[in-house]
Every structure is written in C-alpha cells, then in structure tokens.
Amino acid sequence: MTATYDCIAATTLGSDSASVTFSSISGAFTDLILVMNILPLSTNDNLGIKFNSTNGPYGLIQVTGGGASPASNRGSNLSSITAGAIYDSAVTTHVFHIMNYSNTTTNKTMLYRYGNSSYTIVAGVIIWRDNSAITSISIAVNGGSNLSANSTFSLYGIKAE
Amino acid sequence: MGNGSIDTGSNYDMHRMWGDGGSAGTSSSTGQTKINWWECVPNTQYIAANIFGAAVIDILDYANTNKYKTVRGLMGFESNTNQSRVQFASGLWRSTSAVTNIKITASATFQQYSSFALYGIKGA
Numbered sequence: 001m002t003a004t005y006d007c008i009a010a011t012t013l014g015s016d017s018a019s020v021t022f023s024s025i026s027g028a029f030t031d032l033i034l035v036m037n038i039l040p041l042s043t044n045d046n047l048g049i050k051f052n053s054t055n056g057p058y059g060l061i062q063v064t065g066g067g068a069s070p071a072s073n074r075g076s077n078l079s080s081i082t083a084g085a086i087y088d089s090a091v092t093t094h095v096f097h098i099m100n101y102s103n104t105t106t107n108k109t110m111l112y113r114y115g116n117s118s119y120t121i122v123a124g125v126i127i128w129r130d131n132s133a134i135t136s137i138s139i140a141v142n143g144g145s146n147l148s149a150n151s152t153f154s155l156y157g158i159k160a161e
Numbered sequence: 162m163g164n165g166s167i168d169t170g171s172n173y174d175m176h177r178m179w180g181d182g183g184s185a186g187t188s189s190s191t192g193q194t195k196i197n198w199w200e201c202v203p204n205t206q207y208i209a210a211n212i213f214g215a216a217v218i219d220i221l222d223y224a225n226t227n228k229y230k231t232v233r234g235l236m237g238f239e240s241n242t243n244q245s246r247v248q249f250a251s252g253l254w255r256s257t258s259a260v261t262n263i264k265i266t267a268s269a270t271f272q273q274y275s276s277f278a279l280y281g282i283k284g285a
Contacts, residue, residue, distance in 0.1 A: 063180030072180025109215040125237035160278035
C-alpha cells in the first residue's frame with residue numbers, strides 16, 4: 001500500500017535565510033502538500049511564494065477569522081503568492097494543498113490554511129494562471145526580510161492509485 | 162453518502178464560513194437530501210471555462226457504526242474576477258451506518274479534465 005504522504009523534501013533553517021526552494025520536483029504524484037512552521041520575524045509581513053521562479057500571474061481569495069466576524073479579501077494578477085501572514089511575535093503554521101500540479105492542461109489551483117494562536121485563522125484558494133507543470137517552489141518573505149532560523153518546511157506528495 | 166446505496170433522505174446538515182473577496186459570512190442548512198456545499202464549483206456562465214474549483218473533504222471515522230458521520234471541507238475557486246469564492250464548511254450525515262458509497266454531483270455537468278481522488282488514511 002502506498003503511504004498517504006510521501007516526504008519529498010524537508011528542511012529546518014539553521015540560520016536566518018532569505019528563501020527556501022524545493023526544486024526538481026518529480027511529477028510522480030497527484031497532489032503536493034506543503035507544510036511550513038515559521039518562527040516570528042523582526043516585522044509583520046506575508047510570505048511570497050513562486051512556482052517555477054515565475055512572476056505569476058497568481059490570484060488568491062481568502063476568508064479570515066480573528067475572534068470576531070469573518071472577513072474576506074482577494075488579489076489578482078499578483079507577481080507572487082502573498083498568502084500566509086507571518087508575525088513578529090507568533091509562530092504561524094501553514095498548509096498548502098497543490099492540486100494536480102504536474103498536469104499541463106489546466107491552470108493550477110490550490111487550497112491553503114494557516115493560523116496562529118495570537119492573531120487569526122485563514123483559509124483560501126490560490127490560482128497560478130499557467131498550464132505548466134510545477135517543478136519548483138520558492139518561499140521567501142514578501143518584503144525581503146529573512147525567514148527565521150529553526151523554521152521548518154516540508155513538501156509531501158500524495159498519489160491516487 | 163450511503164451504505165450499499167446513496168441515502169436520499171433528509172438526513173444531511175451543513176454549516177459554513179464563506180468569503181467572496183469583499184464580503185464574508187456564515188450560514189447553515191439542515192434537513193437536506195445531500196450536503197449542499199455551495200460556491201465550490203465555478204459556473205461557466207460567469208467564470209472562464211479554464212478555471213477549476215478545488216475541494217478537500219475529510220470524512221472522519223467513516224466506518225464507525227456508533228455515531229453520525231462528520232465531514233469537513235475547504236473549497237473554492239479564484240477566477241481573477243469578483244466572482245471568486247472560498248468557504249470552510251462542516252457537514253453531517255445523520256446515520257450510524259458505515260460510509261460505503263459517496264456520490265458527488267453539481268447542478269450542471271462537470272467539465273472535462275475535472276479530477277476526483279479518494280484517499281484513505283489510517284491510524285497506526
């Protein structure tokens with residue numbers, strides 16, 4: 001029986017780093033799952049994620065809850081996926097589910113959710129308006145700050161049999 | 162859902178939190194003949210045909226015969242227009258039968274290249 005999640009790569013930052021890149025991603029799976037546990041930064045910001053080092057166009061829509069009424073926002077024609085707030089005082093946990101990532105027939109759609117105990121929970125949808133197979137994923141801080149040491153990044157593949 | 166066949170009785174309930182990029186809200190429906198998860202399939206009347214919806218649905222403890230079946234879903238689509246949608250939802254099938262059948266429908270035909278995958282996960 002195939003394992004549910006097959007770990008493709010995982011890394012823990014040994015020091016503050018500008019980015020993390022998963023490259024040469026095999027097309028052997030059906031979906032990808034990206035799990036990130038990001039330690040506080042020196043400032044509040046968003047992640048900036050790119051596929052195949054391209055500047056989009058990406059779009060996202062999300063719904064957020066912060067202890068009061070829910071809210072929603074969206075962005076289109078983005079040059080990176082600016083989903084995933086990261087904070088100066090709380091660890092955030094992010095899970096991205098990237099659907100059918102290796103097909104070359106459709107734009108790529110993914111679902112994500114993230115949150116922390118101090119600020120908010122968020123669930124959303126992302127589109128990369130490109131039919132290319134995803135072979136690399138780069139993760140950075142949108143504003144250019146470094147990702148904090150000891151943050152963890154894991155990429156899993158799941159396969160329909 | 163069903164056991165041996167699809168249960169079409171009024172035995173399904175749903176709660177959701179949704180967003181459209183500007184507004185957000187919550188709603189529920191009870192006593193339904195299926196779990197009606199709105200907003201997760203784009204309507205080509207408004208959305209380009211190459212925009213696909215995405216959904217991940219977890220059916221918890223599906224084979225248990227002592228309790229009703231709880232379902233959790235995250236779904237939506239981003240269309241580069243203000244017709245985009247996202248929702249986080251829960252569902253309930255008020256039956257203690259094990260789930261052996263799952264039927265997925267939409268109000269219209271699913272498009273070519275739509276894909277569906279069912280995975281099992283197992284506690285050690």
